[in-house]
Amino acid sequence: MPTRGILYCASAVALWAFALVAPVGSEAVAQSAPVFRDIRVDVQPLRANAGDPTAAWVQQELPGRLAQALAGRLAPNGAPLIVRIDYLTLGPSTGEMLHASASLDNINGVAIVGGHETPVRATNSYYSSPVDQTMIVQSNHDRVSQLTQVLAQWIAQGAFF
Secondary structure, eight states: OHHHHHHHHHHHHHHHHHHHHHHHHHHHHHHTSOOEEEEEEEOHHHHHHTOTTHHHHHHHHHHHHHHHHTGGGBOTTSEEEEEEEEEEEOOOTTOOSSGGGEEEEEEEEEEEETTEEEEEEEEEEEEOOHHHHHOHHHHHHHHHHHHHHHHHHHHHHOTTO
8 A cells, every 4th residue: 555655646746747847848849830030922823823803812811811820930030931822722602512512612832931842732611601692702702711711820830841
């Protein structure tokens, strides 16, 4: 019994020590994430592929979404982040592509940090609504806005930097 009590106390102390050290470790990891000086979005390839208003919507939405998603990682000594959007496709507005009346919308391009290019892509499920059929332009704008939000969040996770 005394040995069991000692082992119990030792493991409890070890768990408390880990709990106290874990936040410091996670702060160190968060601090090692790259910082960015500025954010630029290039939609010229998208404009050539999809035209306006799609390219204009991405140009309006994505810089703000990225700034919001990377809010704690902007600094004067950081590297510039350039996101080039090449393609954006909206699935059928009838939602006949997948189960539960959903279709897939996709956006893809390249993130460039310090000259290093990394492909980026985001997909979002679109669920059709009868109202969308009467307000097609607004519906498409909303879908593009949702895609830029998903892409910004994915880029902010920074797994590829």
